[in-house]
Amino acid sequence: MIGKLVRLERIINRETGKTIIVPMDHGVSSGPIEGITDIKKAVDDVAEGGANAVVLHKGMVKVGHRGRGKDIGLIVHLSASTDWAPTKNDKTLVCTVEEAIKLGADAVSIHVNLGADLEREMLRDFGFVSRVCEEWGMPLLAMVYGRGKDMNQYDPKVVAHCARIGAELGADIVKVPYTGSPETFYKVVEGCPVPVVIAGGPKMKTEREVLEMVYGAMQAGAKGLSIGRNVFQAKDRVKMVRALYELVHKNGSVEQALSILEGGE
Template identity: 35%
Template sequence: MIKPLGKEFRLKRLIRCETNSSVICALDHGMTSPKFLSGLRDMKARVNEVQRGGGNVFMMGKGFARITVGEFMRDTSWAMLLSASAAGCPKPNIVVQIAEVEEALRLGADAVVVYVALTGENEPQMIRFVGEVGRECEKLGMPFIAEAEYPSAYATLEELKQEYGFDYLLRNSRLCVELGADIVKTNWPGDQELFAQIVEATAVPMVVAGGTLISDEELLTRMEQAMEVGAIGCSVGRNIFQHENPFALTRALSRVIHERWGAKDALEELRATLHQG
């Protein structure tokens, strides 16, 4: 199936053609986190640090896209959030629509993003919303990034794996592709073999979520393993903007993803940079 021309052009900006890779920084946690995260205080600084480090896409709401547009480089892409989490709601897994695909197109976004939380009371509405976004994106030539993740982004990966299991990620990822997603972001399922199964089941570009704060070594190793079995990149938020040196951490991720360095070499360079202060 031939994608609409607008979608083809935007996908070329989202995924670097020469390396078939993408380093995405998620700066959308003001719409998902149950509390404010201090690393998001200076969004202009975060945008500049990530770009210097090699990041090429930002996930961001329209409000801060307007505030930071002056900092964006010519080849940097913006993926606009269409959903927010009802983090203060007593019922779990509730995601609400906050924007339209047409609005994102008008504002100049290169993609739209929807967080897809299943198993909650509103799962039928969630699936219907994802289907509508897929249909509108196909009609308007807008790439659709689906975040096929565990329902909570703020518990540890081990807790979420125990509660929901690998099959949740596999089902969610496949469902999103069936409904029109062009790129799927999902959690690291625990090992390389399981992630390879998700890649095989989806057959679209896959990126790995950074998730809760983990060590630099674990993050880089996870990304190296994912790239080896077919991922095209990462989508990392807290592990970048809460890091002591967001530029250095982004550069380390870019070494692994854009340049195909080993995690060990990228970690050595990162540690040397941090040691220099």
């Protein structure tokens, strides 16, 4: 559909076919954590660095409208749970595709945790949202993780299954954890016929670790990243995004990316 293709160009670099997405939906799950207390400033900074899109909940779109600075794509997140819940891996829909359209979204995103108590309901919601997205020509980003009891969410077989489910149920982009090596992540990409981007996970100890993870994923065929804390909680998030841009859109090395963080261009 032409509408979906036009919107995808708002969140994916049309020259490289890759993307840098910075999710900032953590306020629902974890509250006003460091880095996103001032959502306008956070969005301004990652846009200045060259990010392709941000992920926001609907309320933050309303209060965080910028009206200035560099343009950036908008992905409205439809799923939610909080860290207070006894089963926080069970996500529920809190927004609709139609609401996202009214907010000016370029895409929507959903979150599914395989193995969780309410996996069945989350898969049902995935199918429903996917159908509505097709009706409206709205791109869909699916965040799919293996988070059941005794599951290792970084196991290559688990991650490959997560990615494939995203494609099978109609996502246009699938976000999954990185498996730890280009060799294992290649198998994930190989089994998923739609673009795969990597999650950032918990805050890492060093920026080099983040860059090495992204570099490995890109070598394996990933189409970019969707990283939150390790970007918006970076010491200098403008430079951090510029460093990631070097890896994702310029096929640069880790050392070249590090030189940007250290002040070079």
